Amino acid sequence: MASPADHHDTAHHQQSNGKLILLLVFFCLTMLVCLSAAIFYDYQKKTISEAAQVNLTMLTNLKARQVGHWRHERIIHAQLLTANRDLLDSIALFIDQRTPDRANHIIQSLTPALSDSEDHAIVLTDASGLPILSVGDNINLKAHIDPEPLVTALDRHEVMFSKLFHVHSNATIHHHGHSHADVRTTHVHMNLIAPLYRHGDPAQEILGALIFIINPEHFLVPLMSSWPVPSPSAESVLVRKVDNKVLRLTPTRHAVSHEMLVSVKPPEGYETPGSRITEEKEGVFLGYDYRRVPVLASIKKVENSPWYLVAKIDKKEVMAPLFRIATIEAVTAIMFLAAASIMMMLWWRRQQALYQASYYQQQLQHQMLSQRFDNLTRFANDLVLLVDAQGQIIDANERALDTYGYPEDELKTFKLKDLCDLSQQECDLFWEQLKVEQGVRFETMQFRQDGSTFPVEINARWIDLDRGHLVQAIIRDISERKAAEDQLVHQAYHDPLTGLPNRLLISDRLKLAIAKARRHKTQAVLLLLDLDRFKNINDTLGHAVGDRILTTLAQRMQETLRDTDTVARFGGDEFLVLLEDIRELSDVVSLAQKLSDLVSQPVLIDGEEMCLTTSVGISVAPEDSIEVDKLIRFADTAMYRAKEKGRNNFQFYTPDMNAHAGRRLQLENNLRKALQRQEMVVYYQPQVEMDTGRIIGSEALLRWMHPEHGLISPNDFIPLAEETGVIEEIGAWALEQACQQTVAWQKNHPELKIAVNLSARQFRNENLVDDIEQILNKTGLAARHLEMELTESLLMEDVDVAIDLMNRLTKLGITLAIDDFGTGYSSLSHLNRFPIDKLKIDRSFVNSMSLDNSGIARTIITLGRTLGLSIIAEGVENNEQRQLLLQLGCPQAQGYYFSRPVHDNAFSEMLEKPTILPNS
Ligand code: C2E
Ligand code: CA
Numbered sequence: 001m002a003s004p005a006d007h008h009d010t011a012h013h014q015q016s017n018g019k020l021i022l023l024l025v026f027f028c029l030t031m032l033v034c035l036s037a038a039i040f041y042d043y044q045k046k047t048i049s050e051a052a053q054v055n056l057t058m059l060t061n062l063k064a065r066q067v068g069h070w071r072h073e074r075i076i077h078a079q080l081l082t083a084n085r086d087l088l089d090s091i092a093l094f095i096d097q098r099t100p101d102r103a104n105h106i107i108q109s110l111t112p113a114l115s116d117s118e119d120h121a122i123v124l125t126d127a128s129g130l131p132i133l134s135v136g137d138n139i140n141l142k143a144h145i146d147p148e149p150l151v152t153a154l155d156r157h158e159v160m161f162s163k164l165f166h167v168h169s170n171a172t173i174h175h176h177g178h179s180h181a182d183v184r185t186t187h188v189h190m191n192l193i194a195p196l197y198r199h200g201d202p203a204q205e206i207l208g209a210l211i212f213i214i215n216p217e218h219f220l221v222p223l224m225s226s227w228p229v230p231s232p233s234a235e236s237v238l239v240r241k242v243d244n245k246v247l248r249l250t251p252t253r254h255a256v257s258h259e260m261l262v263s264v265k266p267p268e269g270y271e272t273p274g275s276r277i278t279e280e281k282e283g284v285f286l287g288y289d290y291r292r293v294p295v296l297a298s299i300k301k302v303e304n305s306p307w308y309l310v311a312k313i314d315k316k317e318v319m320a321p322l323f324r325i326a327t328i329e330a331v332t333a334i335m336f337l338a339a340a341s342i343m344m345m346l347w348w349r350r351q352q353a354l355y356q357a358s359y360y361q362q363q364l365q366h367q368m369l370s371q372r373f374d375n376l377t378r379f380a381n382d383l384v385l386l387v388d389a390q391g392q393i394i395d396a397n398e399r400a401l402d403t404y405g406y407p408e409d410e411l412k413t414f415k416l417k418d419l420c421d422l423s424q425q426e427c428d429l430f431w432e433q434l435k436v437e438q439g440v441r442f443e444t445m446q447f448r449q450d451g452s453t454f455p456v457e458i459n460a461r462w463i464d465l466d467r468g469h470l471v472q473a474i475i476r477d478i479s480e481r482k483a484a485e486d487q488l489v490h491q492a493y494h495d496p497l498t499g500l501p502n503r504l505l506i507s508d509r510l511k512l513a514i515a516k517a518r519r520h521k522t523q524a525v526l527l528l529l530d531l532d533r534f535k536n537i538n539d540t541l542g543h544a545v546g547d548r549i550l551t552t553l554a555q556r557m558q559e560t561l562r563d564t565d566t567v568a569r570f571g572g573d574e575f576l577v578l579l580e581d582i583r584e585l586s587d588v589v590s591l592a593q594k595l596s597d598l599v600s601q602p603v604l605i606d607g608e609e610m611c612l613t614t615s616v617g618i619s620v621a622p623e624d625s626i627e628v629d630k631l632i633r634f635a636d637t638a639m640y641r642a643k644e645k646g647r648n649n650f651q652f653y654t655p656d657m658n659a660h661a662g663r664r665l666q667l668e669n670n671l672r673k674a675l676q677r678q679e680m681v682v683y684y685q686p687q688v689e690m691d692t693g694r695i696i697g698s699e700a701l702l703r704w705m706h707p708e709h710g711l712i713s714p715n716d717f718i719p720l721a722e723e724t725g726v727i728e729e730i731g732a733w734a735l736e737q738a739c740q741q742t743v744a745w746q747k748n749h750p751e752l753k754i755a756v757n758l759s760a761r762q763f764r765n766e767n768l769v770d771d772i773e774q775i776l777n778k779t780g781l782a783a784r785h786l787e788m789e790l791t792e793s794l795l796m797e798d799v800d801v802a803i804d805l806m807n808r809l810t811k812l813g814i815t816l817a818i819d820d821f822g823t824g825y826s827s828l829s830h831l832n833r834f835p836i837d838k839l840k841i842d843r844s845f846v847n848s849m850s851l852d853n854s855g856i857a858r859t860i861i862t863l864g865r866t867l868g869l870s871i872i873a874e875g876v877e878n879n880e881q882r883q884l885l886l887q888l889g890c891p892q893a894q895g896y897y898f899s900r901p902v903h904d905n906a907f908s909e910m911l912e913k914p915t916i917l918p919n920s
């Protein structure tokens with residue numbers, strides 16, 4: 001059986017396993033979310049930067065075209081002006097003669113050109129670049145003219161733009177009549193320089209130049225600083241390549257200095273718009289700007305000009321939406337993971353709770369089961385052990401602990417077989433059987449702690465639990481039963497009077513002894529001792545004295561003999577002695593002598609010395625025979641020879657001692673002569689009315705007054721008489737005797753009846769009916785006063801013949817009784833076919849009757865009454881039996897309580913009494 005701790009461990013294991021799986025799932029989920037976020041991010045990054053590049057390129061192209069248009073317009077405008085002959089001529093004249101008229105003329109020509117432009121002023125210079133005239137705003141010319149491009153333009157004879165430059169001016173602002181002096185303002189300016197040639201022919205000499213003071217704030221600066229959407233970092237700049245440097249034409253948004261000409265040599269590994277422009281590369285790229293900040297930049301050359309337009313935006317700004325997306329993604333992912341983990345945790349908790357619940361449920365069930373086992377077995381009267389599949393004891397009830405005497409803890413260290421007196425082989429067999437048959441029952445001996453043993457019956461069976469199988473062994477202490485059985489066995493094999501082995505036991509032992517003798521080539525010797533004239537003692541001194549003598553002699557013999565020898569009581573006054581392992585017959589002779597002497601020693605009874613002698617017959621195996629029966633018979637024959645030889649001696653059997661010449665023949669001869677010698681006597685036992693004790697009749701019982709053996713019981717000689725046929729003679733004699741005697745008694749007691757026993761042999765005699773009729777006639781007894789007793793077995797031999805005969809008998813007028821009823825095997829179905837009048841309840845049933853168990857007697861009485869038969873009980877020996885039988889409805893009886901069978905004289909005396917109840 002798994003302990004709860006084991007169970008818990010497993011649970012723990014399962015739990016941690018579950019946790020691991022959960023963690024794994026969570027990890028995978030996280031990875032998945034991160035991966036998808038990364039892919040999404042990557043994709044977004046690409047699209048965003050691609051979109052930004054496209055946008056930037058479009059913007060750059062657009063602005064470059066606008067700048068191109070503007071430039072073209074400005075140049076065309078300037079060229080138109082410089083190609084004006086009239087103006088040129090005026091200028092040429094003015095340069096020669098600087099008269100106000102000529103100046104005015106020029107001014108009148110220039111002013112319209114100014115009005116529709118974004119210019120502050122137009123300045124006319126001479127060929128050396130000195131301003132000689134201007135129209136437009138009244139400006140400080142020196143400050144507003146960039147000399148360098150002027151020189152270049154004059155030098156190269158081409159239209160040129162200057163860079164943007166700043167002009168600081170101190171303006172006096174008038175405000176509500178007050179004057180606030182010196183407000184410093186800053187403007188940006190740009191010059192467009194168009195050289196003037198005589199007659200407008202560039203091949204002619206240079207007259208001077210027209211300088212357009214352009215206010216870039218009107219177009220260029222707004223264009224450059226404008227951006228389709230508000231942006232914190234985006235800017236576009238116009239630049240011009242000068243050798244390997246780049247000149248900024250428009251201001252930068254983040255410029256630290258106003259330096260317009262910047263070094264474009266980028267640091268190692270950097271690419272800047274400037275560096276690309278020096279290499280005259282256009283297009284969009286990722287690089288760094290003048291601040292060394294990563295930017296996405298686009299370069300476009302302005303058509304037909306040395307100008308480049310650079311538009312750029314901080315990479316950070318471009319990627320700002322990506323960051324937003326990333327942030328949103330991250331937040332979403334985190335929220336998702338958080339939600340997932342919370343859900344998983346909740347789910348896990350729930351699983352945990354469910355598992356816990358089921359675990360406790362199991363625990364509870366287990367407890368309930370063991371409690372039930374406890375209750376069932378704790379106080380059981382049998383010993384109960386709970387044993388695991390290996391036979392290890394794991395539980396025991398109180399009764400078991402008491403009985404074995406071990407403390408509980410110690411008992412549990414044993415296996416079941418340790419307590420049993422079984423061999424390993426037997427144990428295995430038992431275990432095998434148990435496996436196949438679910439349950440076994442067997443008997444064995446068990447050990448207690450003190451080493452003593454006791455017999456048990458073990459009843460073992462499997463019990464199934466949810467976790468494996470156990471064996472429940474119910475062990476019953478069968479000491480009492482065993483003792484009773486032993487007692488029975490002892491009784492069956494021993495003589496109750498002397499306690500010696502009986503005929504049965506010695507026969508068994510003789511059989512073994514014969515086999516052993518044959519094996520070992522030794523001899524087994526049988527001695528049959530018959531006490532001489534013992535019947536005399538019995539008859540004269542009574543059975544009690546006889547019994548005491550027998551007991552004493554038995555004891556003496558037992559003490560004298562070896563342990564290996566057996567002495568048994570064989571019959572009334574006969575003993576059998578078995579000597580085993582005999583090699584010399586001389587040993588037997590001395591022992592036979594010794595036994596004879598032993599018997600001869602006087603027995604002291606009530607102060608009187610009794611002297612006995614014995615005759616011994618001896619047979620030897622295997623010489624005489626190897627059959628038990630024969631050996632006994634031969635010893636018997638030898639014993640009779642010893643008797644014939646004058647008693648008090650012993651004789652070895654010799655084959656010439658014919659068995660028939662022995663005892664049987666002697667007895668038979670004696671029996672035949674007994675009638676003539678008038679040794680036969682009829683005794684009478686009264687049959688009484690039990691409540692009053694009045695004699696109503698008698699049963700005639702034969703006695704043989706043997707001159708030598710004394711009074712011999714009919715049990716001893718009637719079987720022989722039957723066998724030899726002498727019974728017919730004796731029976732007839734007894735019948736006549738009884739009838740005659742009854743007729744005599746009837747003088748005073750006219751209704752007195754007589755019951756006479758009929759033997760099987762007589763019953764089968766064809767002349768029976770005639771013979772009886774004759775006797776009745778001869779003696780003069782009325783037939784109705786005669787009752788013949790038949791035994792059951794006699795009737796059952798051939799039912800129809802028996803019925804026929806019985807019918808003939810009853811026709812005579814006599815009545816029929818069934819003797820010893822209940823001991824035979826009468827078929828009850830036939831009972832009512834027999835013409836019988838009476839059932840005689842056998843002595844054994846009367847004897848075994850008690851207050852709470854009237855048993856068979858009651859049944860027979862009921863049966864008899866049902867069939868309308870009279871009932872008489874035999875063998876009533878005490879008043880209790882009498883009372884009980886009366887209660888049961890049996891009115892008549894015979895038995896020692898009223899009287900033993902007695903001589904006719906004694907019976908006559910009894911007849912004169914009104915009652916023979918002992919108390920009255
Ligand atoms: P049974 O016919 O059953 O005779 C009754 C036996 O019971 C008699 O034994 C009698 O002495 C004995 N008895 C009567 N009352 C008591 C009692 O209270 N206690 C005890 N212990 N015994 C009691 P018995 O006289 O030794 O006769 C033995 C058997 O011999 C008879 O049994 C019967 O079967 C047979 N027998 C006797 N006489 C004759 C006879 O003339 N002819 C035939 N064929 N058989 C006879
Ligand atoms: Ca009888």
Ligand code: CA
Nearest residue numbers: 819820840874
């Ligand atoms: Ca009887």
